[in-house]
Amino acid sequence: MLVAGLGDTGVLTAIHLARHVDVVGISAKPALVSGQELGRRLAHPDDWARDYRIGFDRFRGLDRIRTVHGSMTGVDLDERAVSVVLADGSSGIEPYDALVISTGVTNGFWRRPTLQSTAEVDSGLRAAHDRLASAGSVAVLGGGAAAVSTAANLAAAEPGRTIDLYYPGERALPAHHRRTWSRVERRLRSLGVGLHPGHRAVVPEGFSCDRITDSAVEWSTGQSPAHADAVVWAIGRVRPNTEWLPAELLDDDGFVRVGPDLSVPDRPGVFAVGDVAATDPLRGSARNRADRLLARNVRAHLAGRPLRRYRPRSRRWGSVLGAQADGLEVFTPSGHGVRFPLWSVERILQPWIVQRAIYGGVRRPSAALVTDPQVSDRARPARRDA
Incomplete structure (x- = not known):
């Protein structure tokens, strides 16, 4: 087998x-x-x-x-x-x-x-963390759980840092129940994450979204380019x-x-x-x-x-943000959250x-x-x- x-x-x-x-x-x-x-x-x-x-x-x-x-x-x-x-x-x-x-x-x-x-696995984990930890501002692109989780956890790790989440639809987590996004959205706002619906990024030709960048992000949806010290591409490609x-x-x-x-x-x-x-x-x-x-x-x-x-x-269902200081919230397919203390x-x-x-x-x-x-x-x- x-x-x-x-x-x-x-x-x-x-x-x-x-x-x-x-x-x-x-x-x-x-x-x-x-x-x-x-x-x-x-x-x-x-x-x-x-x-x-x-x-x-x-x-x-x-x-x-x-x-x-x-x-x-x-x-x-x-x-x-x-x-x-x-x-x-x-x-x-x-x-x-x-x-x-x-x-x-x-x-x-x-x-x-x-x-x-x-050694290569370990260095890759550390390099991505260090790159984002040294950035004063981070733009996270994407509306799925990976993007949402990244924005929330980076904001919670260093309060006061500029973290922005850009996603193409009217809401993020489109594959989850609407109730799930409602709860997660409130959490993101409480952490100070800037939410930018209706933003679809222009992916540079030949770019595979497999690295953290620092160039301006342009939008096919017409908004002015966005600038950040680090850009995380989690657009679901x-x-x-x-x-x-x-x-x-x-x-x-x-x-x-x-x-x-x-x-x-x-x-x-x-x-x-x-x-x-x-x-x-x-x-x-x-x-x-x-x-x-x-x-x-x-x-x-x-x-x-x-x-x-x-x-x-x-x-989709399950955890979105992972374990936080106040515990782990797991969402059911119907969008209801069940919280487990840390x-x-x-x-x-x-x-x-x-x-x-x-x-x-x-x-x-x-x-x-x-x-x-x-x-x-x-x-x-x-x-x-x-």
């Missing part, structure tokens, strides 16, 4: 599968480097890394998995094998009986498929990380075509989940625990049993709900196992069902 991509969804899928079959996971990063909570990542990188940058050897559920640190360069669907360039520059082939594609998307400087070492896949697996936008059961049509044994999978307009299988359903469907496929359908949600996030939600119940146990950093940085073979063999 091969899991291609060990981001948020890939790790969870691999953990579920490893209880039943042999699993190999391939990752361009040496650890889980989550795409969640961009605002916390930029404003408080050390706090963010504690919960969202986790070595694979710390996950108890990955003990029976062989992890490969490398980038996928191609797949032979007939021979059932994936080509990989390893971290040391050598090449390898990973065969599979079933393949799960969970390589995610590229979205700005914080979500890229670049093959990185531990996602690109699926599917360059290594043949065109027959992809839709017109480059996402992996899947049926209602998350399997790829006409390719038995190939599945996709997460942001890379064309499940619905919101690509919600990355956020609605479809990892558990997918793992069940992979096992059903291998055993010749019927597969279950994934039912996407019509709205002590419960630190003592109950993260250690017991997330790390133990969802991930199946996460070791403390001091108890991390020493593994080879390129390929780590776990001591306990998995039961081989496929």
Whole structure:
């Protein structure tokens, strides 16, 4: 069983599968480097890394998995094998009986498929934080959760600094319920964030929105250019990380075509989940625990049993701003907020709900196992069902 991509969804899928079959996971990063909570990542990188940058050897559920640190360069669907360039520059082939594609998307400087070492991941986190911390004024472009979270967390980290949020619609968070934006809007105003609806940025030709800039921002909607010491481009120009896949697996936008059961049509044994999978307009299988359903469907496929359908949600939900000084607010699909006090996030939600119940146990950093940085073979063999 091969899991291609060990981001948020890939790790969870691999953990579920490893209880039943042999699993190999391939990752361009040496650890889980989550795409969640961009605002916390930029404003408080050390706090963010504690919960969202986790070595694979710390996950108890990955003990029976062989992890490969490398980038996928191609797949032979007939021979059932994936080509990989390893971290040391050598090449390898990973065969599979079933393949799960969970390589995610590229979205700005914080979500890229670049093959990185531990030092490169760490320096990237610190460089983005330091760049924004030294800026007297910051313009955040975009109306999604990443942009909103960035503006709020930067404003909360250094009150009095000039933080402006520019978004193209009449409101931000258009994929969330209107009630969610109403509550978040009040929070942004209380933090002193300048809100600028109806602003659509002109993206310079050849610019991929993957770095923090300081040039004036021009608007296709007619407003005067905006100036700031630092500009964060979070405008939602996602690109699926599917360059290594043949065109027959992809839709017109480059996402992996899947049926209602998350399997790829006409390719038995190939599945996709997460942001890379064309499940619905919101690509919600990355956020609605479809990892558990997918793992069940992979096992059903291998055993010749019927597969279950994934039912996407019509709205985004969950946390928008991440943990704040007064706690964590999680929004339901109907837009109602449920607040958890900060002590419960630190003592109950993260250690017991997330790390133990969802991930199946996460070791403390001091108890991390020493593994080879390129390929780590776990001591306990998995039961081989496929």
